[in-house]
Amino acid sequence: MIFLLLLSVFLRGASSSILSEDTPISFSFPSFAKDSCDNKTLICYGAIESSGALSITPGPPPNLPIRKVGRVLYGKPLSLQRSFIDTTITIKISRHQNYTDRAGDGMTFIFASDKNGPSAKGVGEYLGLQSSPGDKFPPLAVELDTCLNKNLNDPDDNHIGIDINGIESNPVNSLLDVDLKSGRAIQVRIYYNPDFGQLSVYAAYSGETLVKVVEKPINLSDIIPTPVYVGFTAATGDFLESHEVINWTFNSFPVPPSLKEKNLVMPI
Ligand SMILES: *[C@@H]1O[C@H](CO)[C@@H](O)[C@H](O)[C@H]1NC(C)=O
Numbered sequence: 001m002i003f004l005l006l007l008s009v010f011l012r013g014a015s016s017s018i019l020s021e022d023t024p025i026s027f028s029f030p031s032f033a034k035d036s037c038d039n040k041t042l043i044c045y046g047a048i049e050s051s052g053a054l055s056i057t058p059g060p061p062p063n064l065p066i067r068k069v070g071r072v073l074y075g076k077p078l079s080l081q082r083s084f085i086d087t088t089i090t091i092k093i094s095r096h097q098n099y100t101d102r103a104g105d106g107m108t109f110i111f112a113s114d115k116n117g118p119s120a121k122g123v124g125e126y127l128g129l130q131s132s133p134g135d136k137f138p139p140l141a142v143e144l145d146t147c148l149n150k151n152l153n154d155p156d157d158n159h160i161g162i163d164i165n166g167i168e169s170n171p172v173n174s175l176l177d178v179d180l181k182s183g184r185a186i187q188v189r190i191y192y193n194p195d196f197g198q199l200s201v202y203a204a205y206s207g208e209t210l211v212k213v214v215e216k217p218i219n220l221s222d223i224i225p226t227p228v229y230v231g232f233t234a235a236t237g238d239f240l241e242s243h244e245v246i247n248w249t250f251n252s253f254p255v256p257p258s259l260k261e262k263n264l265v266m267p268i
């Protein structure tokens, strides 16, 4: 009896330390504070806080921010494989005043398998996706791509796509009513429903009604690991632009186990 008690205490201790189960997660950054990159609330690589926003590929004047990669991750590892996920970011991508005809490359929302920084290979059309060391792509990313790269089958220079273990999107859709690099505040909402196994991405200028841009049937249990880190990447190549995240809210909650049992036990 005492042995069993000890065993259960041991197992409980072990399971809580390896983050084996999804728990509800909720956080919100209405703006970003100066110290959020320094005190481990966020893990920032090549990114800085600037006027309450996160600047993902900053280029301190007089240097031009060309061939830059940046990455910001939420400081804590999460367990999301069996959870509803609803996250909204407001971003702003601006061309450089001297190079209005040449802008790039874009940014992403990533689900990363570790908290490593971006690798140098992530510059330009690779959107800061690969991690260091080893240049591995994240298991899942939503890309907001502002530069046409025919070699990567980009449809144009203004599209959103879902990237699994790589840079080529499937599906990918052009934005019709939103110009990503307009310098305007743009809301992007990423929603995952574990009951349907569906990932959906919506976008609109801030204050306008969100429109669904891409949707993919996936089972996150098969794609992302536990734990997982969520956040942003961005990159510039020889073309440049600024990539800012103005605010970010994230909510997730697990599929209730009781509901699953009920579904199994009680046929309708
Ligand atoms: C995020 O910023 C946009 C643009 O400034 C604003 O309209 C929106 O209310 C903000 N959202 C949150 C959650 O702070």
Ligand SMILES: *[C@@H]1O[C@H](CO)[C@@H](O)[C@H](O)[C@H]1NC(C)=O
Binding pocket: 033, 034, 035, 036, 039, 041
């Ligand atoms: C880190 O900074 C953020 C933003 O100022 C603050 O909200 C948070 O409480 C700080 N966290 C710690 C652990 O100091």
Ligand SMILES: *[C@@H]1O[C@H](CO)[C@@H](O)[C@H](O)[C@H]1NC(C)=O
Binding pocket: 062, 063, 064, 098
């Ligand atoms: C941008 O153009 C202005 C005016 O021609 C020039 O003074 C400035 O140095 C340029 N800046 C960069 C970063 O190229």
Ligand SMILES: *[C@@H]1O[C@H](CO)[C@@H](O)[C@H](O)[C@H]1NC(C)=O
Binding pocket: 194, 195, 196, 197, 219, 220, 221, 222
């Ligand atoms: C996703 O995979 C998990 C684990 O294999 C399974 O329990 C769940 O039912 C799957 N979800 C869907 C929507 O098929």
Ligand SMILES: [Ca+2]
Binding pocket: 105, 125, 145, 146, 147, 148, 149, 154
């Ligand atoms: Ca591109």
